[in-house]
Amino acid sequence: MTVMNLKSNEKKATREAFGDEIAELGKNKNILVVDADIGGSCKTTKFMNAFPKQHVNVGIAEQNAAGLAAGLATTGKIPFVSTYAVFGSLRMAEQIRQEVCYPNLNVKIACSHGGLTPANDGGSHQAIEDMGVLRTFPNMKVIMGADYHSTRKLVKQAAEIYGPVFLRFTRDTIPIIYDENEEFEIGKAKQLKDGKDIALIANGDTVHLAIQAAEILENKGISVKLLDMHTIKPIDREAILECIEIGKIVTVEDHNIINGLGSAVSEIVAEQGEGIVRRVGVQDQFGESAPYEKLLEINGITVENIVNKAEEIL
Amino acid sequence: MEVGSLTLEELKKKAIDLRESAVTMVYKAQSGHPGGSLSAADFVTALYFNEMNIDPENPDWEDRDRFVLSKGHVAPIQYAALAHKGFVPLETINTLREYKSPFQGHPDSKKCPGIDISTGSLGQGLSCAVGMALGGKLDEKSYRVFAVLGDGECQEGQIWEAAQSAVKYELDNLVVFVDDNGLQIDGPTEEIMPNGDLEKKFEVFGFETNRINGHSMEEVLEALDQVRDAKNGKPKCIICNTVKGKGVSFMENVVGWHGKAPNEEQYELAMEELARGLNV
Known part of the structure; x- marks a missing residue:
């Protein structure tokens, strides 16, 4: 990549x-x-x-x-x-x-x-x-x-x-992740990679995990579309509609899977009545004192789990 | 005491006009808060018709004095002042709480000219007033900010967060009125959650405080005279002893009139008493 x-x-x-x-x-x-x-x-x-x-x-x-x-x-x-x-x-x-x-x-x-x-x-x-x-x-x-x-x-x-x-x-x-000259627009997803088999939509500190997951999937011959959805409101509906055309979406976020990025994406998917979503994020549970990576792991916010979720619906 | 374009007697008459309009609003809407509107009527009249530097033709004028009704549920008395002052047509008083009306159930700065910020959730307006006063200081403007609190509202912790920040930033351009009518929706403030000595509380926070009869136009004007040019680095607090429902005998000191509309008979009696200036 x-x-x-x-x-x-x-x-x-x-x-x-x-x-x-x-x-x-x-x-x-x-x-x-x-x-x-x-x-x-x-x-x-x-x-x-x-x-x-x-x-x-x-x-x-x-x-x-x-x-x-x-x-x-x-x-x-x-x-x-x-x-x-x-x-x-x-x-x-x-x-x-x-x-x-x-x-x-x-x-x-x-x-x-x-x-x-x-x-x-x-x-x-x-x-x-x-x-x-x-x-x-x-x-x-x-x-x-x-x-x-x-x-x-x-x-x-x-x-x-x-x-x-x-x-x-x-x-x-x-x-x-980005070059310092890269431009961003509030409300517009940053497409990191286009693809046709599955869409990964991530934001914040999980984007780099999604990038690594995309690399693994690509190495397995799976074509991945990858978005950095830095703005969850207003959410980039057009970008999500493009993902719905692929039909398979995995969202990734460092937030409760309830009401965050995964929910915002799912709302549009449900309205369209097509496509399937898997949400990677905090599993509706409070955290505890632990290394950051350990907390991510407890919640399945890992490169490995993103790959697994993608393969589940491929 | 200093009076502006209206004489003392005219100001007293204006307070009756505002009371009549506030009660009329609530009657026509069959919804709203008459009790606290009537207790705040006299100092609100003094502010709008004698004290504040405002322009109904230019409600967003950047050098205007600001008014924050932190006890936002008594919007009818502020609406009456805005209508009589000419910020909106007088007949707007017939539209309280109606769809598309500038006179929303609680003040809405997006819908009504002359409302400097939306309020309605108790305890929050003083923070906004502090921000406005601080903004004025930062820009070296001479406008002042007037905030109106309820005594029940002083149970909210945020009031005291705001008070300490007003003192820290030496906001002598901030004047807080407390409408101390002694009642809140569930009963007497002393029973629900006593405030203790509000005057001392504001004083130990660092305010210059005063307690007056909030229904004496003379005392209100004198209190305003005292704080007008007091550029001593201290925010001001004028605690007003008031009577909830003031001016309408059957509403006075009756908890039930906190948020209830009069029926036709009660309305006619109220208007008759207000016209006579009963107890005012």
Whole structure:
């Protein structure tokens, strides 16, 4: 496979991508960061040092962070509320619904520690429901980049478009997949490879696993179409319709299989009334303290299992 | 005390007009919250008709003063103010809670001019007001932000998260009114969950606080005079002793009128009493 640039020895956490990109975006004085104490961990320190007047820290008070950001947005500011995904989705859920999404304000919720990536922090800190919860809020866009470079591009674009956006980053390092000049569009899947026997649709920190699975399948003579579905809302319906033409789809995500990428894809497949989907993801169970790879393995989010799921329906 | 284009007597009359419109709205909709609308009527009148720097012709004017009705269920009193001020046609009061009406069940900034942010879920508006006030400070603008809270609403933890942030960022351009009518939907606030001394609570958080009779137009105007130019780095809190249902004898201090519409007979009696300015 030549279309991909997977160098597994080159790794970076996507929270670093947020930290680096927001520090660039701060040159626009309307871009603000609203932290809730964990700015160091969420990588907003560079922004804070470069643009202290554009940095707000509300302390350990996430509900206020979301509401305060909404108020700032009514004055023309573009606040990025930064915290961990489990708090940025669930602790703030109603504030985001009532004061950000309902009035459709230009607030971005930018969260580190997505999915199982805060692995040794244990189940309390692993956000497995966040993208699913937030995709049910009208006006909200829900995004997770697959590597450092794509995440930077998506953060930049989130700042450029009007309206609420939820961005989810990894705590831990994941392989670099893309060239830094690669372009991304919110709401448009990135096709990594075209194929005709099966479609793999992945996002976030599982895309590199799907790439490896695709290589194995290709070596077995199976033609694989591979998509990086970085935006699960609005989801790229056209891209999924193309996968439905193949008729066999495996989704891969670091999120509960309920209400995440797999569900979003399945909704369209069911509406079309054709095609079959297998979902690889968190098996509707809480995590625990363990190495990240172990947690993925417990849930079957592995290269081997992606290959197995594909072969089941081939 | 300083008065604007309306005299003190005219402001008192305006408060009656707003009460009449609020009750009329709820009667016509046969749904809505009259009790808290009536308790908040006097200071809301003072804000809209004497204090706030706003322009009905240009509701999104960036230098305007902001108003956040954190206790969003008393939307009828804000709607009455907006209609009488000219933000929407006066006959809009006949459309409360109707499909496509700017007067939604709770304030909706996407549908009604003059609503600075949607509210309705208690405990959240103060955070938004803090954000607006902070935005003004960052842009070195001179506008102020007025937020209206209920006493029952002060049971929400987020109110205190917001309060501490207003103090940290020295938002002396923020004025919080607490409509302390002593009742919430299930009963007296003192029974459901006592607030303790609200004045002291805001004070120890770092607010400049004051407690007044929220039905005395003189006291409301004086309290506003005191905070108008107090650029001392402290957010302001004016706690208003009020009576839920104020101005309609059978609604006064009766929990059941929190969110109930009057029938025809009750409506006529209410309008008659309001016209006489009973107890106001």
